[in-house]
Amino acid sequence: MSDLTKMSAAQLAKAIAGKEASAVEVATAHLDRIDAVDERVHAFLHVDREGALAAAERVDKGEVTGPLAGVPIAVKDVIATKGVPTTAASKILEGWRPPYDATLVERLRAAGTVMLGKTNMDEFAMGSSTEYSAYGPTNNPWDLGRIPGGSGGGSAAALAAYEAPLAIGTDTGGSIRQPGAVTGTVGAKPTYGGTSRYGLIAFSSSLDTPGPCARNVEDAALLHSVIAGHDPRDSTSIPQPVPDVVGAARLGASGDLSGVKLGLVKEFAGDGSEPGVLSAFHEGLEALVKLGAEVVEVSCPHFEYALPAYYLIAPSEASSNLARFDGVRYGLRVGDDGNRSLEEVMSLTREAGFGPEVKRRIILGTYALSSGYYDAYYGQAQKVRTLITRDFQSAFERVDVLVSPTTPFVAFPFGSRTSDPYQMYLADLFTIPTNLYGGPAISVPCGLSEGLPVGFQVMAPTLADDRMYRVAAALESAVGTLTPPAL
């Protein structure tokens, strides 16, 4: 067997089903790789060696079958895993072991995947670099002195470091796609409501969307098809069949895009993007044109207000969602000396348990929701959200998908954007409009700039997740996947 950690999820599933490799061998190879490199990468907050080997043994005994039987997977630490520590990279949940599994974790187990552990992230998924993790940042396997993107930097870095062939992320403003872009991996945000939020620790409930991370488009589609679908335990889950994303990825890989119209958003042109990012993006665009696609310029005049709208809506929802961390039902409690009141203990607990970015967003959200400011901020942001949705809808009357760079800049050095929080927010300039609209979008590598990966974003209409997989797979067939330097 060649190096098991270099194989794709589809290849591993086939090898295990064909008894060319055992699930235990595959799990062991990945656990050993984690032992060898994760001290330098720090993609994982918790490695569940025992649980992974037990799950792999069940596959080898034939007790568990499924489309991804025996394929290892890493899960972002914001998703509840029964009996396995789940912290959302926050001190306030240090040591918490959920008494239940998220719906998507149940589905991953049913599909036969072997969970290796939980991946690092910005605390409560708020950030674009993992520098806001309470447990220290993840290092980008392409250059250990640079950020792996965020919030799901751990999941993306685990893929790029060959610690896992598949990973789960969550995307509220770009937290799957931007890490995918800067680590040279693939990350897809499904249609909002296409994947269940049950068991996902809520950040911004109207935007949070779990989704697949992989090293190639077909693997991402395979994982997408396993986790997606209606869940009665999530009232925003869409009661409709999952689009045939795997079929679409295979169709795209055949390399024919004739008749497909790609929309180039006029308002994104030159909007703070690094020149190297723009040139890699345009090379990707030319590759798609050679496959038969047509490029049409479209105007989305309200996209320039997406970032302000997002930074009012998401913190508002977060300020409400994070009220549950009160030191009563789970997690940390500080200052309970028998004399202090509940309110004092709560305030001391939250002060000690939350990091600076989480506190900033809670305060910002409380401000935007307070009477006197509500109409000018939160209310206005919700109206702008309608206008952004209309921009998408009218663009999709003319084109099949919209395309853009995933993020304006390649992986930046640690510490270069933490002093001014707004500079960090700019990383999500191109990913945020999709979250406000609710449609699906994917990031796929399109080349390098200064030796670092650049991501190409494909955005599709709601419920047309298959369309983005087709275009992404076509691009991959033309430009190939990226191989990071050896660690």
Add this chain to the structure above:
Amino acid sequence: MAAISREEVAHLARLSRLAVTEEELDRFAGQLDVILQSVARIGEVAADDIPPTSHSVPLTNVYRDDVPTPCLTQEEALSGAPDAFEGRFRVPRILDEED
């Protein structure tokens, strides 16, 4: 002019149940001011007659059949609690001594 004052940030922190330090107040006030100045651009959009979107999925009143299914046991529900007493969550005192 600053969009938000240090005093306002202190008030919001109290409302948010965050016992922030003096040093944090200084830092957050400056940072939140930069963020608010940037997001205030949202006011430029003429949107008076535009309906708000709270959610991208147009679903209301989602019901399902009321079928009992197994749920967490009392022990499981209390398993992550920082303090429990006689099968319940124990909380610090809620009333002042004189109440």
